[in-house]
Amino acid sequence: MKITVVGLGVIGGSFVKALKGKGYEVYGVDKDVDTLNRAKEDGCIIEGFVDGEEIIPETDLTIICLYPSLVLDFIKNAHFKSGSVVSDAVGIKSYFIEQALEMIPDDVEYISVHPMAGREKKGYAYASADVFKNANFIIIQHETNDEQKIKKMQLLAGKLGFRSVKIMSPYEHDEIISYTSQLPHVMAVALMNSDTQKYDTGKYIGDSFRDLTRIANINEDLWTELFLNNKRYLLSSIRHFEKQLDIMKKAIYDDDDETLKECFRESTRRREHL
Amino acid sequence: MKITVVGLGVIGGSFVKALKGKGYEVYGVDKDVDTLNRAKEDGCIIEGFVDGEEIIPETDLTIICLYPSLVLDFIKNAHFKSGSVVSDAVGIKSYFIEQALEMIPDDVEYISVHPMAGREKKGYAYASADVFKNANFIIIQHETNDEQKIKKMQLLAGKLGFRSVKIMSPYEHDEIISYTSQLPHVMAVALMNSDTQKYDTGKYIGDSFRDLTRIANINEDLWTELFLNNKRYLLSSIRHFEKQLDIMKKAIYDDDDETLKECFRESTRRREHL
Numbered sequence: 349m350k351i352t353v354v355g356l357g358v359i360g361g362s363f364v365k366a367l368k369g370k371g372y373e374v375y376g377v378d379k380d381v382d383t384l385n386r387a388k389e390d391g392c393i394i395e396g397f398v399d400g401e402e403i404i405p406e407t408d409l410t411i412i413c414l415y416p417s418l419v420l421d422f423i424k425n426a427h428f429k430s431g432s433v434v435s436d437a438v439g440i441k442s443y444f445i446e447q448a449l450e451m452i453p454d455d456v457e458y459i460s461v462h463p464m465a466g467r468e469k470k471g472y473a474y475a476s477a478d479v480f481k482n483a484n485f486i487i488i489q490h491e492t493n494d495e496q497k498i499k500k501m502q503l504l505a506g507k508l509g510f511r512s513v514k515i516m517s518p519y520e521h522d523e524i525i526s527y528t529s530q531l532p533h534v535m536a537v538a539l540m541n542s543d544t545q546k547y548d549t550g551k552y553i554g555d556s557f558r559d560l561t562r563i564a565n566i567n568e569d570l571w572t573e574l575f576l577n578n579k580r581y582l583l584s585s586i587r588h589f590e591k592q593l594d595i596m597k598k599a600i601y602d603d604d605d606e607t608l609k610e611c612f613r614e615s616t617r618r619r620e621h622l
Numbered sequence: 623m624k625i626t627v628v629g630l631g632v633i634g635g636s637f638v639k640a641l642k643g644k645g646y647e648v649y650g651v652d653k654d655v656d657t658l659n660r661a662k663e664d665g666c667i668i669e670g671f672v673d674g675e676e677i678i679p680e681t682d683l684t685i686i687c688l689y690p691s692l693v694l695d696f697i698k699n700a701h702f703k704s705g706s707v708v709s710d711a712v713g714i715k716s717y718f719i720e721q722a723l724e725m726i727p728d729d730v731e732y733i734s735v736h737p738m739a740g741r742e743k744k745g746y747a748y749a750s751a752d753v754f755k756n757a758n759f760i761i762i763q764h765e766t767n768d769e770q771k772i773k774k775m776q777l778l779a780g781k782l783g784f785r786s787v788k789i790m791s792p793y794e795h796d797e798i799i800s801y802t803s804q805l806p807h808v809m810a811v812a813l814m815n816s817d818t819q820k821y822d823t824g825k826y827i828g829d830s831f832r833d834l835t836r837i838a839n840i841n842e843d844l845w846t847e848l849f850l851n852n853k854r855y856l857l858s859s860i861r862h863f864e865k866q867l868d869i870m871k872k873a874i875y876d877d878d879d880e881t882l883k884e885c886f887r888e889s890t891r892r893r894e895h896l
Contacts, residue, residue, distance in 0.1 A: 464826065464827065464828040465828060465829070483828065484825055484826060484827060484828065486826065512825045514822075514825050514826065520821070523820075523821075524820075524821045524823070524826045525826065527816075527817065527818070527823075528823060528826045528827045528828070528831045529827075529828060529830065529831065531813065531816075532813065532830045532831050532834045533830065534867070534870055535809055535813065535834070535867075536830075536834070536889070537866075537870065537885055537886060537889040538863055538866035538867045538869075538870060538885075539805065539806065539809065539863060539866075540888075540889040540892045540893055541866045541885060541888050541889050541892065542801075542805075542859070542862040542863040542865065542866040543801065543862075543892065544801070544862060546797075546798075547794070547797075547798045548788075549798070549801075549802060549896065550895075550896045551758055551786045551788050552738065552758060552760065552788065552798045552799065552802045553738065553758060553802045553803075553896070554738040554739055554757065554758065554802070554803060555739070556803065556806045556807065556810075556836070556837045557802045557803065557806050558896075559833040559834065559836065560806045560809070560810070560833065560834050561889075561893055561896070562830070562833065562893075563830045564889040564890065564892070564893040565889070565890045565893040565894060566886045566889060566890055567886075568882075568883040568886035568887055568890070569883070571882075571886060572879045572882045572883050572886065575874055575882060576874065576877055576879060576882070579874050579875065579877075582874060583871065583874060583875060585816070586867070586871055586874075588816040588817075588818060589812055589813060589816040590864075590867070591816065592811075592812035592813075592815045592816045593808070593809075593812045593860070593864070595812075596808055596811065596812060597857065597860055600849055600850065600853050600856060600857060600860075601853065601857060603850055603853075605846045605850060608842075608845075608846045608849060608850070609842045609843070609846050611811055611812075611815060612811060612840045612841075612842035612845060612846065613842055614814075614815050615810070615811040615814040615815050615835075615838040615839070615840060616838065616839045616840055616842070618814045618815065618817065618838070619814055619835055619836075619838040619839040620839060621824075622823065622824045622827070622832075622835070
């Protein structure tokens with residue numbers, strides 16, 4: 349089976365690294381020749397291409413790991429093999445999946461996925477098979493999907509090292525992701541930017557601040573696109589968070605130790621359950 | 623030099639573990655005999671005591687690692703050696719330091735410290751010298767402190783593995799800590815509790831959510847005390863955070879990609895500077 353990964357950045361690069369030695373014929377497409385050469389030297393791809401013209405028509409599974417806005421462009425211009433599967437790894441789904449489906453020929457299966465793994469840094473150099481180990485994987489199922497092909501994708505995710513594979517609709521995906529992924533990014537950025545900078549902050553932090561703000565180092569183009577195209581769910585998640593923040597703020601203001609303790613007990617119970 | 627650590631929980635236990643092999647005579651006080659026996663078996667203390675009656679009057683440096691509310695009780699009832707230094711590791715300082723100073727005899731030096739290191743879990747079993755490695759250490763200086771003794775404390779912190787040692791007033795300490803430590807805990811608890819629980823959340827999270835909510839597993843008695851006794855600074859830090867959250871919320875609502883990108887560029891710059 350021929351797999352081609354399009355875009356060997358941090359996610360696409362991790363795909364080819366995790367696919368290495370798993371018995372697939374893996375190819376890479378990237379506009380950067382140095383990246384292609386490195387991936388070939390690493391033994392992660394058989395051959396690299398600066399565009400998909402030659403390799404995509406022969407590919408059984410195409411995984412497009414480009415910026416969201418570029419995924420549709422790529423699909424529009426590609427000639428996919430009849431009976432093949434095309435996938436993407438974009439962080440939100442509903443806003444473009446209908447458009448993608450319209451462009452995909454009837455004899456090609458479109459199965460969007462979301463590997464819940466990443467790095468703050470961009471590029472192949474930061475890609476690693478390790479980021480997929482024991483991570484969560486989501487497969488987006490729409491009405492026209494073939495059950496057998498969904499199952500094959502599920503098996504592949506297991507082979508890549510993912511611990512959990514969930515199947516859901518694009519809308520469900522975007523709702524839960526607005527809470528588990530987008531809201532934490534909003535919080536980290538707001539925390540970092542709310543520093544009054546009166547002190548040399550780095551000298552007064554512990555692990556919690558370091559952990560929490562790691563994702564405040566953020567790819568501005570990618571995340572702006574992800575936020576604005578999921579605004580309904582994201583704004584709702586922010587509102588839920590603000591409600592809880594208000595409860596704690598009021599308890600602190602009122603010296604209401606019982607409410608505070610109840611908040612802590614609840615969060616501890618939930619975190620341990622996780 | 624005789625050092626006695628009072629309370630061999632996660633912080634006190636880390637102190638005796640980090641002091642091991644550094645050339646001091648180290649003793650432990652804890653109401654739990656099993657904990658004292660374990661610390662002795664580990665070679666971290668020469669002897670353990672269930673109260674301070676016998677050992678404190680002979681101790682050159684007493685480090686009190688009890689809950690904030692118990693520190694003052696301990697000081698009130700202890701008989702400190704003339705010329706000795708007494709310290710505590712409480713997470714906020716201004717609300718009790720004046721009371722502590724009133725109880726401390728004139729021939730005893732009180733130097734409050736804050737090792738910016740911890741664990742979510744309680745107890746000696748989770749203590750480790752590693753948590754101090756490369757961490758930040760704060761020494762609280764008040765008007766009556768002896769410069770030489772402050773310097774000795776600074777040297778000790780270096781020996782324990784801390785990378786940075788800062789000296790500041792109790793008020794400065796409580797202000798910066800409300801931002802770097804207390805606000806992240808408020809955020810983590812609010813995030814955890816804002817889950818609508820419509821989905822099996824654990825299957826849809828990545829590292830960022832895991833990192834961010836680790837401290838939502840929180841010691842309710844300790845943190846309620848720390849929050850309520852630092853409410854002025856903490857509420858101010860929450861307000862600064864809410865302002866930044868509002869800026870991002872408005873930008874998302876208005877599809878204002880330029881403002882969002884500006885927020886991301888600023889947080890990235892600040893995080894990299896850290």
